[in-house]
Amino acid sequence: MKGIKPITRKELHHILRDPKSLIIIFMMPVFMVFIYGYAISFDLNNINIGIVDNSGSDLSAKLVGKFLNNKYFTLVGPQINEDRSIEAYERRLKSGEIDEIMIIPHDFSKKIKNRIPVDIGFVIDGSDSNTANIIYQYNEMILFSFIGEFQNIEDILQIKTKIYFNPELKSTYFFIPGIIAVLLLMVSALLTSLSISREKETGSIDLIFISPIKSYEIIIGKTIAYIFVAFAVESIILLLARFWFGIPIEGNLIVLFAFSLIYIFTGLSLGIVISIAAPDQKTSMLGTLLITILPSIMLSGFIFPITSLGEVLRWTSNIIPATYFLKIIRSVVLKGASISDFLVDGLILTLMSIVLIFIAVKKFSKLRKIAG
Amino acid sequence: MIRLDNISKAYEAVQALSDISISFPRSKTTIIAGADGAGKSTIFRIILGLEKADSGKIYINEDEVRKDFSKITRISGFMPERFSLYTDLTVEENLDFFADINNVPFKRRESLKIRLLENTGMINFRNRRAGALSGGMKQKLSLSSILLSSPELIFLDEPTTGVDPLSRIEFFRIIDMLKEEGKTIVISTPYLDEAENGDHIIFLKNGRIIKKGDIAELKRNVPFRLWRILPKGNIFELIKKLKGKNSEGENFFIKGKYLNFIGKHGDGALDHIDAIEISEQKPALEDIYMYYESEEVKGDAGL
Numbered sequence: 001m002k003g004i005k006p007i008t009r010k011e012l013h014h015i016l017r018d019p020k021s022l023i024i025i026f027m028m029p030v031f032m033v034f035i036y037g038y039a040i041s042f043d044l045n046n047i048n049i050g051i052v053d054n055s056g057s058d059l060s061a062k063l064v065g066k067f068l069n070n071k072y073f074t075l076v077g078p079q080i081n082e083d084r085s086i087e088a089y090e091r092r093l094k095s096g097e098i099d100e101i102m103i104i105p106h107d108f109s110k111k112i113k114n115r116i117p118v119d120i121g122f123v124i125d126g127s128d129s130n131t132a133n134i135i136y137q138y139n140e141m142i143l144f145s146f147i148g149e150f151q152n153i154e155d156i157l158q159i160k161t162k163i164y165f166n167p168e169l170k171s172t173y174f175f176i177p178g179i180i181a182v183l184l185l186m187v188s189a190l191l192t193s194l195s196i197s198r199e200k201e202t203g204s205i206d207l208i209f210i211s212p213i214k215s216y217e218i219i220i221g222k223t224i225a226y227i228f229v230a231f232a233v234e235s236i237i238l239l240l241a242r243f244w245f246g247i248p249i250e251g252n253l254i255v256l257f258a259f260s261l262i263y264i265f266t267g268l269s270l271g272i273v274i275s276i277a278a279p280d281q282k283t284s285m286l287g288t289l290l291i292t293i294l295p296s297i298m299l300s301g302f303i304f305p306i307t308s309l310g311e312v313l314r315w316t317s318n319i320i321p322a323t324y325f326l327k328i329i330r331s332v333v334l335k336g337a338s339i340s341d342f343l344v345d346g347l348i349l350t351l352m353s354i355v356l357i358f359i360a361v362k363k364f365s366k367l368r369k370i371a372g
Numbered sequence: 373m374i375r376l377d378n379i380s381k382a383y384e385a386v387q388a389l390s391d392i393s394i395s396f397p398r399s400k401t402t403i404i405a406g407a408d409g410a411g412k413s414t415i416f417r418i419i420l421g422l423e424k425a426d427s428g429k430i431y432i433n434e435d436e437v438r439k440d441f442s443k444i445t446r447i448s449g450f451m452p453e454r455f456s457l458y459t460d461l462t463v464e465e466n467l468d469f470f471a472d473i474n475n476v477p478f479k480r481r482e483s484l485k486i487r488l489l490e491n492t493g494m495i496n497f498r499n500r501r502a503g504a505l506s507g508g509m510k511q512k513l514s515l516s517s518i519l520l521s522s523p524e525l526i527f528l529d530e531p532t533t534g535v536d537p538l539s540r541i542e543f544f545r546i547i548d549m550l551k552e553e554g555k556t557i558v559i560s561t562p563y564l565d566e567a568e569n570g571d572h573i574i575f576l577k578n579g580r581i582i583k584k585g586d587i588a589e590l591k592r593n594v595p596f597r598l599w600r601i602l603p604k605g606n607i608f609e610l611i612k613k614l615k616g617k618n619s620e621g622e623n624f625f626i627k628g629k630y631l632n633f634i635g636k637h638g639d640g641a642l643d644h645i646d647a648i649e650i651s652e653q654k655p656a657l658e659d660i661y662m663y664y665e666s667e668e669v670k671g672d673a674g675l
Contacts, residue, residue: 203456207517210420210445211473 020279024286031294044134046307048076048098050089057109063120066146067102072138086123093125093164095341096327100124100135117156126166127334129174131305136161165250165334176241177333178302180234181326184260186292187233188267189274190285191226196275197284205367215365223268230264231257241333250336256329259346262353263325267292269356270321276363296322324349373398373556374419374444374525379428381414381579388414389579392428396525396558396572401551403567403587404560405661406576412560413453414579416527420450444525449518453530453560455510459503463494463513466502467520474521481520488516492546508539515546526550528559532566544569564658575661583664587657594655596663599642601631602649610645623666627658634663 015022049067053060067073076098077089089101103121105111111118122139126132140159147157166173199205208218234257241247271288278284297303299313300322306314317323324345331337339346375395381388389411396402404412417423419430421441430437430444437443457466464485471481489495492512497505502513511531518526528547532540547569550557559570567573567587574584583590603610610631614624623634632653633642642650655663 203452203454204458206417206420206422206452207450207456207470208473209422210441210448210450211470212442212446212475213473 018282020283021286024283024290028290028294044131044138044305044308045071047073047100047131047135047138049073050077050092050098050101051075052086052089052101052103054106055104055108059109059112060104063104063108063143063146064102066142070142072142090123090164091341093123094331094335094337096125096331098125099131100139102139112150112156115156117158119158119160122159122161124161124163125335126163126169127174127330128301128305129166129169129171130303132163132166132169172241172245173247173334174330175302176237176245176247177329178326180237180241181263181300181322181329182293182296182302183237184230184234184263184325185267185270185296185322186289188226188230188264189271189288189292191229192222192268192271193275193278193284193288194271194281195222195226196272197278197281200275201280209368215368216361219272219361219364222272223265226268227261227264230267231260234260247333249333251332252338255339256332259325259328259332259349262346262350263321266321266349266353266356269353269360272360273356273363276367295320299323300326302326319352321349321352324352373433375431375434376415376419377429377431379415379418379425379430381411381418381423381425387579389418389425392579392581394574394581394584396556398556399551399554400571401547401557401559401569402572402574403570404558404574404576405562405564405567405657406560407562409578410576411579412576413529415576416450416529416558416560419527420445420448447523448525448527449521449523450527451511451514451518451529451531453533455502455514457502457510457514457517460501462499462501463489463505464498466513467517470517471520476520484520484522485516488519491549492516493542506536506539508535508542511535511539511543512546515543519550524556526555526557528557530560530562532561532563540566564656564661567657573657575664577665577668580668582668583660590660591655591657594660594663596634596636596655598653598655598659599633599635600627600649600651600653601633601642601645601647602629603631604646604648607631610647613645623663625662632659632662634659634666 051064051067053064068075077092086101086103089098092098093101101121101123103123105119105121108118108120110116120143122136124132124135139161143157143159163169196205199208238249238253242249270291274287274291275284278287295316299306299309299317300320301317302322306317306323309317327345328342328349331342335341373395377393379392380390392411392415394402394415404415406412414423418425421437421444432443435443458469461469467485467488468481471485476484486495489498492515494509494512494516497509502510505513515528515531532543535543544566547557547559559566561567570587572585573587573590575582601610607626607629611624611626614622614633622636625632635642653659
């Protein structure tokens with residue numbers, strides 16, 4: 001038993017004398033506690049709804065008012081009654097602009113007044129199965145509240161719901177494309193961050209730095225090699241998704257891989273930036289995991305809908321690359337969307353990638369003190 | 373020729389180099405000798421542009437190098453103290469990689485590679501992973517990787533630290549071959565017996581030069597005499613006795629079972645000492661270093 005004390009003391013010295021790792025180790029749980037405690041809830045506040053009111057009656061306006069006069073639903077699209085085309089709303093649903101469409105039939109008012117059963121149609125985006133389930137429950141809740149204001153007509157309002165892109169609301173449809181977004185960023189960042197910090201630790205980087213090779217050649221050479229690895233990871237998950245989990249891949253794979261390439265560049269550049277700041281491989285690895293995995297899982301919409309995040313974190317989600325790639329991959333895989341459907345997300349991701357590549361090259365050149 | 377003029381460098385509170393002014397004569401071997409932390413590696417890193425000096429100037433052929441260190445690196449080869457090649461690559465893959473990044477033409481590289489592998493006795497290990505090589509072999513591989521680009525200047529940072537004695541002999545055999553080819557070689561080492569292989573020497577201590585010059589000349593003009601004493605009794609008792617006398621210019625240090633005594637004014641201090649043997653010796657570089665090192669200590673203490 002005498003041996004315990006020196007071992008414990010030694011281990012405590014290791015822990016306390018590596019402040020950078022210690023900060024990362026403490027930051028992770030503190031970050032998570034705050035996110036779960038204050039910022040994340042499973043309540044949805046900003047469900048974007050498109051409404052097709054074919055009735056245009058006072059009664060239908062009252063129903064629409066029920067949906068819009070609360071914190072849950074926000075109307076997106078043209079003014080009620082101006083655009084009756086469901087197809088236009090479906091396009092918005094595909095691009096992620098709206099989460100659901102409510103369709104009120106033209107004879108809504110007449111049937112209610114005559115106490116004849118009437119269907120209220122809903123089309124919900126099922127690509128995020130959790131959100132879709134919550135939206136379904138909110139729809140029911142508001143309709144019951146609406147109908148409760150009338151006497152003896154409880155049974156005449158019938159909800160007809162159609163789920164697009166994931167009709168069975170399988171969570172695997174939702175999670176597997178998401179896991180590609182999380183893993184791709186983590187793997188690509190980890191590859192470059194470990195590679196450079198290992199070379200820093202062994203001194204190999206000095207031998208490269210004093211050679212005539214240019215800094216940009218070093219970065220491009222490294223990234224090309226790791227792009228193959230990252231693509232292999234993505235392909236394996238996609239193959240598993242398609243053939244093991246039976247997730248249909250609706251969209252164009254070339255488009256998906258093109259945006260994956262941009263996303264991988266983002267991860268690789270991020271890894272370079274982290275490795276330059278980190279003093280050793282261990283810190284580099286911990287830092288990469290902290291910076292890539294945690295925000296990608298918690299704040300990108302992978303598990304928690306961005307609309308359910310607190311205001312600060314909702315803004316933070318805008319600077320997380322996974323937020324944009326997640327929308328792209330879910331759109332392509334589950335909705336069969338084309339580039340025009342996620343053009344803004346694609347452009348933001350590309351811009352992020354360019355900025356990060358620029359920062360990585362700058363930081364790397366600074367690390368290399370000699371003129372490259 | 374590379375020349376450093378009043379180079380200083382500090383890492384936070386630690387002064388790594390203070391006003392270092394040195395040059396490395398062409399086609400000669402210069403040894404930078406000093407203990408760990410003396411600043412040997414920092415000199416190399418500053419010359420190669422891997423670290424920035426806080427003050428001072430660097431010249432190559434009398435042209436000052438300000439930012440473009442490629443003027444130096446394109447004619448230099450550098451072997452760091454730690455094995456810095458890729459342990460997961462084979463001997464040949466490592467050589468090919470460093471030849472590639474140093475723009476060594478393929479035709480010249482292939483013949484040179486074979487010659488280097490043969491000269492270093494590694495031809496049969498060309499397909500072995502570098503991580504599986506012995507310490508001596510790793511150093512030979514490191515040296516070979518820099519020789520592929522046929523540098524005029526070769527900087528070797530503690531090339532034999534942690535290497536077995538036979539490999540050290542073998543390593544210096546290769547260095548001799550390079551000397552014969554007219555290469556300018558700079559070797560840092562904490563081992564003063566190795567320093568005997570050089571033409572010039574720079575003794576470094578705590579980032580300061582305590583003595584520098586031509587090795588043969590230093591040996592010819594030693595300002596002290598050296599006696600080797602084999603004590604009759606306990607060597608530490610003898611040290612205690614000699615310390616009590618505390619004469620100016622005298623110093624002593626243990627070397628195996630002997631006590632080396634450095635004196636300026638003859639062997640009077642050794643009268644009445646119980647010894648089996650007292651003999652005057654020709655000072656080696658190690659003794660010369662010990663002398664100047666002790667003078668430096670006295671200087672530091674204001675003696």
